[in-house]
Amino acid sequence: MNNKFCGITRKMSMLGSFTVFFSLFLSAQDAFLDDTVKINEVIITSHKVNRFPSGYKIIRLDTTLLNENSHESLSAVLARNTGISVKSYGLSGLSTPSFRGTGASHTLIQWNNIAINNPMLGQSDISLIPAGLFDEVEILSGGASMITGNGGIGGTINVMNKPSWSEGTFIVLNPVAGSFGRYTGLAKVKTGNSHFQSVTRAYLQYGKNDFTYMNRAISSIPVKERMTNSESLGRGLVQELYFRRNRNSLSARMWYQNSDRNLPASMLTGTASANETQFDESLRTVLNYEGNKGWSEYFLTASYNLANLNYTNKLASIYSDNRSGSLVFKAGFQHRLNNFIIARTILEDENSWVSSVNYSDDRMGRNLASLTIITETRSLGRINGSLILKEMMDQKKLLVPDFSGGLQYRLSGTQNYYIKGSYSRSTKVPTMNDLYWNPGGNPDLKNEISNGAELTLDMVQKISGSFSLKFNTTLFSNAISNLIQWVPGPFTYWTAENAGKVNTMGAESAFSAEYASGRLSAKLDLNYSLTKASRTGSLISDDDMKGKQLIYIPVHSANSSLHVRYSRFYSVLASSYTGRRYTVADNSSYLPDYIINSITVGYEIVKNQNKYNIGFLADNILNAAYESVAWYPQPGRSFSLKINIQLKL
Amino acid sequence: MKNSLLLTLVLFLFISCTKDPDNDNDTFLSGNGIFLLNEGNFMGGNGSISFYSYDSLKIFNDLFAGINGRPLGDVPNSLAMTGERIYVVVNNSGKIEVIDKNNLESVATISKLKAPRNIGIISSSKAYVTSLYSDSITVLDLANNSVSGYINIKKTSEAIAVIRNRAYVSNWVGGNKIFVLDTDNNKVIDSVEVAMEPESLVIDKDKNLWVLCNGGWKREYSAELISVNTSTNEIARRLVFPDRNSSPSCLQIDGSGSTLYFLSSGIFKLKTDASAIPLTPFIPQGGRYFYKLGINPVNGDIVTTDAADFQQNGQLLIYKNNGELSVSAKAEIIPGMMIFRLNDDFSK
Numbered sequence: 001m002n003n004k005f006c007g008i009t010r011k012m013s014m015l016g017s018f019t020v021f022f023s024l025f026l027s028a029q030d031a032f033l034d035d036t037v038k039i040n041e042v043i044i045t046s047h048k049v050n051r052f053p054s055g056y057k058i059i060r061l062d063t064t065l066l067n068e069n070s071h072e073s074l075s076a077v078l079a080r081n082t083g084i085s086v087k088s089y090g091l092s093g094l095s096t097p098s099f100r101g102t103g104a105s106h107t108l109i110q111w112n113n114i115a116i117n118n119p120m121l122g123q124s125d126i127s128l129i130p131a132g133l134f135d136e137v138e139i140l141s142g143g144a145s146m147i148t149g150n151g152g153i154g155g156t157i158n159v160m161n162k163p164s165w166s167e168g169t170f171i172v173l174n175p176v177a178g179s180f181g182r183y184t185g186l187a188k189v190k191t192g193n194s195h196f197q198s199v200t201r202a203y204l205q206y207g208k209n210d211f212t213y214m215n216r217a218i219s220s221i222p223v224k225e226r227m228t229n230s231e232s233l234g235r236g237l238v239q240e241l242y243f244r245r246n247r248n249s250l251s252a253r254m255w256y257q258n259s260d261r262n263l264p265a266s267m268l269t270g271t272a273s274a275n276e277t278q279f280d281e282s283l284r285t286v287l288n289y290e291g292n293k294g295w296s297e298y299f300l301t302a303s304y305n306l307a308n309l310n311y312t313n314k315l316a317s318i319y320s321d322n323r324s325g326s327l328v329f330k331a332g333f334q335h336r337l338n339n340f341i342i343a344r345t346i347l348e349d350e351n352s353w354v355s356s357v358n359y360s361d362d363r364m365g366r367n368l369a370s371l372t373i374i375t376e377t378r379s380l381g382r383i384n385g386s387l388i389l390k391e392m393m394d395q396k397k398l399l400v401p402d403f404s405g406g407l408q409y410r411l412s413g414t415q416n417y418y419i420k421g422s423y424s425r426s427t428k429v430p431t432m433n434d435l436y437w438n439p440g441g442n443p444d445l446k447n448e449i450s451n452g453a454e455l456t457l458d459m460v461q462k463i464s465g466s467f468s469l470k471f472n473t474t475l476f477s478n479a480i481s482n483l484i485q486w487v488p489g490p491f492t493y494w495t496a497e498n499a500g501k502v503n504t505m506g507a508e509s510a511f512s513a514e515y516a517s518g519r520l521s522a523k524l525d526l527n528y529s530l531t532k533a534s535r536t537g538s539l540i541s542d543d544d545m546k547g548k549q550l551i552y553i554p555v556h557s558a559n560s561s562l563h564v565r566y567s568r569f570y571s572v573l574a575s576s577y578t579g580r581r582y583t584v585a586d587n588s589s590y591l592p593d594y595i596i597n598s599i600t601v602g603y604e605i606v607k608n609q610n611k612y613n614i615g616f617l618a619d620n621i622l623n624a625a626y627e628s629v630a631w632y633p634q635p636g637r638s639f640s641l642k643i644n645i646q647l648k649l
Numbered sequence: 650m651k652n653s654l655l656l657t658l659v660l661f662l663f664i665s666c667t668k669d670p671d672n673d674n675d676t677f678l679s680g681n682g683i684f685l686l687n688e689g690n691f692m693g694g695n696g697s698i699s700f701y702s703y704d705s706l707k708i709f710n711d712l713f714a715g716i717n718g719r720p721l722g723d724v725p726n727s728l729a730m731t732g733e734r735i736y737v738v739v740n741n742s743g744k745i746e747v748i749d750k751n752n753l754e755s756v757a758t759i760s761k762l763k764a765p766r767n768i769g770i771i772s773s774s775k776a777y778v779t780s781l782y783s784d785s786i787t788v789l790d791l792a793n794n795s796v797s798g799y800i801n802i803k804k805t806s807e808a809i810a811v812i813r814n815r816a817y818v819s820n821w822v823g824g825n826k827i828f829v830l831d832t833d834n835n836k837v838i839d840s841v842e843v844a845m846e847p848e849s850l851v852i853d854k855d856k857n858l859w860v861l862c863n864g865g866w867k868r869e870y871s872a873e874l875i876s877v878n879t880s881t882n883e884i885a886r887r888l889v890f891p892d893r894n895s896s897p898s899c900l901q902i903d904g905s906g907s908t909l910y911f912l913s914s915g916i917f918k919l920k921t922d923a924s925a926i927p928l929t930p931f932i933p934q935g936g937r938y939f940y941k942l943g944i945n946p947v948n949g950d951i952v953t954t955d956a957a958d959f960q961q962n963g964q965l966l967i968y969k970n971n972g973e974l975s976v977s978a979k980a981e982i983i984p985g986m987m988i989f990r991l992n993d994d995f996s997k
Contacts, residue, residue, distance in 0.1 A: 217694060217742075218758075220718025268694045268723040268742050315763060316782045439866055488938060488959050493866050499958075544961045584695060584982060585960040631694045631723075 053342075053376035053386030055406020055422045056144035057456050057474055061137040068572065068600075070132030071176035071184040071205075071642065074159065077131045080559055080576045080596070082139060083508050083529030084157075087552050088127065088628040091180070091209040091635060092232035092261045095127035099141060099155030100476055101504035101533025101553045105431060106448075108145055108152030111159050112253060112286050114303040115149050119324050119352040119366070122431030126157070128259050128280055130203050132174065132186040133238050134159045142454045142476065143404030143424025146388050150348065150370050151428040153450035153480065161253055163197045163242040164190070168609075169649040178617075178640035181208025195244050203236035203257075209264075213633035214625055217267040225267075227633070229275055232261035247292035255284045266631035275314045282307040295336035303328040324432075326352040344374040352432075360438045368429060369393045382410040394429050399447065402426045416460035423453045434484050434496040442496040445484060452478035466517040473509040480504075483535075502550065506531040519567045528558040545585040552629070554579035554593070570615075572600040583630045594626035602642070609648035616641055680704040681995040683943070683952060684735060684750075684988050685965055686725045687981035696725040696739065698753065699980050701965055703995065708965060708978040713737075713748070717755045721746060727767045727986045729776075734791075735988070738765045738778065745778065747794050750990060757794035762787055769809035769816050771832045777816050779806035786818060788835055800835050802828045810850040810858060812879055817858050819847035827860060829882055839882045844873040848898055853921045854906030857885060861900035861911055864890070872897050874909070874926060888926050903970075904946030912939050916951060916968075932972050937964075943987040947995055950975075954984035 052058050061081060069077045075095035079086040087104070088095040096104035105122035108115060109129075117124045138148075138158040145152030169191035176184045184205045191198050209230035214222035236257040243250040263276035286303045304327050311320040328351075334344040353365040369392070376386035388404040404424035411417035430445040454476040461469045485499035511526040533550040535543075549555060556579035564571050575597045582590045602615030616639070623637040681703040687710075689695035698721060701708045713721040722742030729736050730750055737746040745765060747757040764781040768789075771777060775797075778787040782805060790797040806828075807821030816830040827847060829839035844862035851859050857876045864872040872890040874897075877883065890897065890913075897913035902921075910918050915930025916939060932951065940956035940963070949970035956963045963984045967976035 217720055217722070266692060266694070266723070268692075268720070488956065543958075545958075583693060584690065586962055588962075589695060631692070 052140075052144055052147060053374055053388075053406060054378075054384035054408035055386055055420045056147075057141055057420065057454060057458075057472075058144060059139040059141075061139070063135045066131045066134055066137065067644070070130075070174050070186050070644075071178070071640065072131050073127045074129035074131055074137070074157075075127045077137070078126065078157070079578075080574060080598075081525075081527075081561070082559075083527055083557060084139070084155075085531070085552070085554060085557065085578075086126070086628065088634070089632045090227070090230065090264050090628075091182075091207060091211070092230045093127070093263060093629075093632060094125050096123050097126055097157060098553065100478060100506060100508075101502070101531045101550060102154030102450075102478065102480065106152070106154030106428060106450075106480070108149050108156040109159075110149055110156060111255065111284055112161060112288070113148050113158060113301070113330070114284070114286055114305070114328055115151075115326070115350065116282075116284060116305065117151075118307060118309070119326065120309075120322060120354050120356065120431065120433045122151075122428075122433075125280070128234070128257065129159060130184075130186075130205065130234070130236055132184075133161075133201050133203055133236055133255070135162045136160045141474075142452050142478070143388065143406065143422045143426065146372065146390050146402060146404055146424065146426055147346075147374065150350075150368060150390075150392060153426050153428045153448060153452075153478075161199070161238060161240050163199075163240070163244075163249075163251070165192075165194050165197060165244065167193050171645075171647045171649065173645045174643065176640055176642045179638035180211045180635060182206070182638075182640075192242070197240070197242040197244075199238075199240040199242075201236075201238040203234070203238075205232070205234040207232045209635075211633075211635040211638070213267075213636070215267045215633075217631060227264055229262040230264040232259065234259040234261075249290050251286075251288045251290075253286045253288075255282070257282050264632070267633065268631050277312045279310040280308070297334045299330070299332045301328070301330040303330075321357060323355040324353065326350055340377050342376050342378060344372075344376075346370075346372040346374070348372070354432050354436075358438060359432075359436045359441075361436075364432060364436050366432065366435075367393075367395055382413070384408045388424075390426070392427060392429075394447075399427055399429075416458075418456075418458040420456040420458060421454065424450070426450045426452075430484055430496070437496070439493045440486065440495040445496055446482045446498045448484055448498075449481045450478055451481075452476065467515045468513070470512040470514075471510070473507060475505075475507050477505040478503070479536075501536045502533060503536050504531065504533040506533075521563075521565045523563045524560070525562075526558070526560045529556070531555060531557075548585065548587045549582050551583055551585060552581050554581050556580075556593075568604055568606075570600075570602050570604065572598075574598045574600075578626075578628075591627055591630055594624050595622070596624060596626070597621050600642075611644070611646040613644040613646075614642070615644070681991050682989075683965070684728060684730075684990060685954070685980055686728055686737065686985045686987065687963075688724050688726065688983040688985045690960065690982055691724055691741065693982070694720050694723050695982055696721045696723060697981050698725075698737070699965070699984070700753075701967075701976070701978055703991075706976070708980060710979075710981050712753050713746070713755075716753045725985075726765075728988055729768045729770050730988050730990065731770045731791075732773060736768050736770075736776065738768050740764060740766060740781065745789070759789060759794055759796065761796070766807055767809050769811045769818075771811060771816065775832070777809055777811075777818070777830070777832075779809050779818060781805055781807070781822070786816075786830065798835060800830060800837065802830075802837055804828070807848060808850040810852050812852050812856055812858070815879060817850055817877075817879070819850060819860065821846055821848055823865070825862070827858070827877065841877055841882050841884065843875050843877070843884070844887075845870040847875075849900040849911075851900050851902040851909070852879070852906070853902060853909075855921070856880075857921070859900060859902070859909060859921070861897055863896050863898055864893075866896075868893055868896075871895070872913075874900075874911075876921075888923070890926050891928065899942040901942050901944045903944045903949055910942060910944055910951065912942050912953070915939065916942065916953060918951075932968055937966075940983065941985045941987065943989070945989055945991070947989075947991050952987060954980065954987075956983045956985075959983055 078084045085098040097107050109124035140156040145156040172188040174186040187202045189200045212226050215225045216222040239254045241252045258281040284305045288301045290299045306325045309322045330348045332346040349369040351367045355363045372390045374388050377384045386406040390402040392399045406422035408420045428448045456474040458472040480502045482498040483500050486494045487497050507530045509528045513524045515522045533553045559576035561574040577595045579593045580590045598619040600617045604613040619638045683701040685699040687697045697711045698713045699710045722739035724741040726740040727738045735748050735750045743762045744760040763783040766779045769777045774792045776789040785799040785801045788798040804820040806818045808819040810817045814832045818828045820826045827841040831838045843860050845865040847860045847862045849861045860875045862873045864870045872895045874888040876886040878885045897911045899912045901910045915934040916932040918931040937955040940954045943952040951968040953966050965978045965980045
């Protein structure tokens with residue numbers, strides 16, 4: 001593998017990035033003025049049920065961040081702002097997340113607490129999820145995943161739409177034009193009062209994605225080439241209706257989306273490109289009722305989802321038409337037993353089906369039901385704890401119960417310093433492809449089992465009325481047994497087997513500093529992740545993979561961002577570092593580390609309740625040449641012009 | 650507490666990258682030996698060439714990239730040697746790398762091929778290339794290292810064997826035919842219906858074509874080993890595998906043209922005049938995964954590859970013709986097809 005990208009230049013650029021950030025941050029402190037203009041925030045109210053008990057680490061990406069990145073996919077937002085490792089095949093290619101060294105199918109992707117993973121692959125292409133369509137992203141690691149759903153033994157990413165009960169009608173228009181023929185348009189209409197709210201969001205994205213890159217596969221000296229077969233067109237519509245009366249609320253949400261894209265070939269195939277295309281289409285609906293009575297809360301949720309995936313490879317004459325759907329019912333009841341103990345019960349039933357030419361039957365279905373019981377203490381002095389028990393029933397088979405226990409200790413009686421810890425045992429059932437793909441699917445597969453623990457130090461410090469600091473660091477460990485892999489069988493095809501064990505361990509740290517005074521406000525975020533992930537069990541003797549870092553899992557990753565706003569001007573400096581990723585199992589070759597730096601500058605006018613915002617983004621400003629997946633180039637330096645107009649009618 | 654928080658900030662980790670030590674500067678050695686293709690992971694671009702030296706008894710890996718400064722490509726599937734040239738068919742990169750057999754330096758790249766699989770050398774100036782996806786055989790001009798034409802056989806193709814002015818091409822995936830091509834006119838002149846999925850072909854000492862049909866992945870048909878008379882293009886003999894679950898592959902023949910070998914969860918061996926398929930392997934697979942097979946045409950060494958779990962480096966295994974394991978050498982990822990470079994001084 002070519003190691004030319006790794007070297008002094010890279011170290012210098014990273015050092016430079018952080019230096020610039022810190023110096024800007026420090027100089028900003030000297031320039032604080034009295035006339036405060038705070039960064040506008042959208043106030044969102046959250047459901048009382050489904051919140052998280054003590055002892056677990058929850059990360060939230062808020063509306064402000066999602067709005068800033070409304071033209072981006074969830075893939076880009078996660079890669080730049082969290083410790084989640086994202087594997088991307090380029091601007092219009094597949095993109096999947098990995099939590100703490102686990103696989104993409106170990107990550108549960110939810111929309112408003114409903115699983116949207118493709119039941120065939122058990123994973124979700126997060127490049128198809130536009131950040132601008134949502135209000136918040138919850139990121140749950142370890143045992144916290146057991147609370148909102150099933151099977152997220154790596155973690156859960158929950159994209160959410162939430163009501164804002166402000167009066168009046170607002171219209172938001174958010175067009176963005178950028179390099180490589182990329183255009184996005186987002187429109188949002190919100191209207192209502194304190195009892196009823198309607199939010200409509202429409203999204204349109206087109207990208208020619210014809211960036212140039214250096215092809216290192218065809219010559220000893222890389223050759224400049226232009227990306228071909230990379231055009232993409234995406235459309236989305238989200239409709240939300242919210243009703244509220246007293247302490248009860250009813251919501252109905254619908255999300256339709258389609259994506260028509262060409263899949264770019266790798267550098268290796270070049271002119272032998274198969275002209276691959278993929279059309280994804282999905283319709284998702286959720287109806288939710290939440291009620292309160294005395295010390296009790298409850299919810300009822302029904303969701304119906306349909307998805308089509310049509311893959312075409314003209315060269316290989318593959319025309320693969322796959323349809324899937326799910327019907328989900330959830331019900332939850334929470335009761336405060338006394339001043340200290342809360343008990344919660346969640347029932348879930350997910351009935352999913354797949355119709356695919358690749359299965360022996362035209363239509364294959366499965367039913368997964370679960371009962372989750374959560375008991376937690378609150379207001380119990382400095383110590384609080386929680387216990388989660390989950391019983392799943394796959395088809396008609398009861399599984400060994402999962403469980404998780406969490407503890408939280410407040411270090412100081414006056415400060416928000418906490419130590420949190422949890423231990424969890426959780427189960428993931430095989431995907432439909434693992435079970436039924438023809439040939440090679442294996443209906444006798446065992447479930448994958450995760451045994452994980454995490455310990456978090458969480459500190460929030462208010463230095464002064466205008467300056468606050470946050471810091472948290474987490475140590476984690478996870479062992480996954482019965483790992484499902486496709487391995488060569490005795491015939492000419494591969495089969496799904498429980499092929500080993502994986503151990504992951506590492507640390508995550510995050511630091512945040514916020515300042516707001518006068519006309520100046522600033523926020524600095526730093527994140528770092530250390531992930532060691534290796535296989536410990538194997539089907540073969542003399543396994544050279546044992547103890548080696550899993551492929552495409554970086555040991556080190558980090559990102560930072562600095563938001564500075566002065567009066568009507570604002571800027572965002574962001575930098576993300578992805579460490580070396582091994583590309584073969586014995587770690588003999590790897591993709592070098594890379595750093596992506598970006599800068600956004602903008603100007604915002606607020607007049608009455610109307611806002612006019614224009615921003616200019618320069619991404620990958622040092623024009624780093626990098627690959628997330630080997631031989632699939634990522635774009636170099638690019639520019640975007642972003643306009644955001646919010647009108648109150 | 651404020652101080653402790655600031656201290657944690659100071660301790661916040663900063664990252665740097667360091668470079669691995671350079672690989673061993675092994676050099677490719679000339680002499681007698683085996684050129685071995687390592688297919689690498691699909692879409693991994695880590696296909697490579699190894700050379701096992703009969704002289705030094707060492708294996709040299711990753712030769713192409715080391716010598717030419719670029720990767721060989723994605724899934725090199727087969728190779729052939731004629732004159733001073735080795736032709737490496739790189740399936741998923743849609744190309745053939747033409748390299749010098751003495752130093753492995755690239756001479757030319759014939760690109761824009763559709764999923765090429767195997768190459769049959771017709772003459773010093775002509776070769777045919779089969780295709781996993783195309784309905785045509787590609788005709789190569791070896792003098793200019795270019796594509797000179799196509800022969801439409803209306804089916805995809807896999808194995809190829811050449812005798813006299815005839816080329817025999819198998820229609821493997823879902824097929825059951827052998828197409829007969831006139832190499833003088835580049836035309837299809839005949840076809841032979843054999844059995845399900847003819848996977849590999851060899852020519853024996855009596856100029857009979859042997860066809861190994863693996864029966865198809867659905868296991869609806871039994872595998873068969875079929876002999877075709879190349880003078881009449883008619884089936885001479887059929888040996889049906891007794892176990893429906895047998896999925897044999899990689900038919901090879903020894904230097905004398907009288908003993909056949911193939912893989913089927915072990916290495917099987919039978920004479921061309923045998924009346925039945927052996928029930929047990931000549932060399933059991935044991936805990937290995939025998940992937941490809943080659944027979945030294947001079948000393949009869951049985952050379953196979955162990956692909957391990959298809960994710961990590963496999964091995965080149967050399968058995969004496971009495972079945973005794975003599976060499977076990979670490980190759981690279983998914984070691985596959987091979988050819989022998991044996992000079993006149995190579996002794997049995």
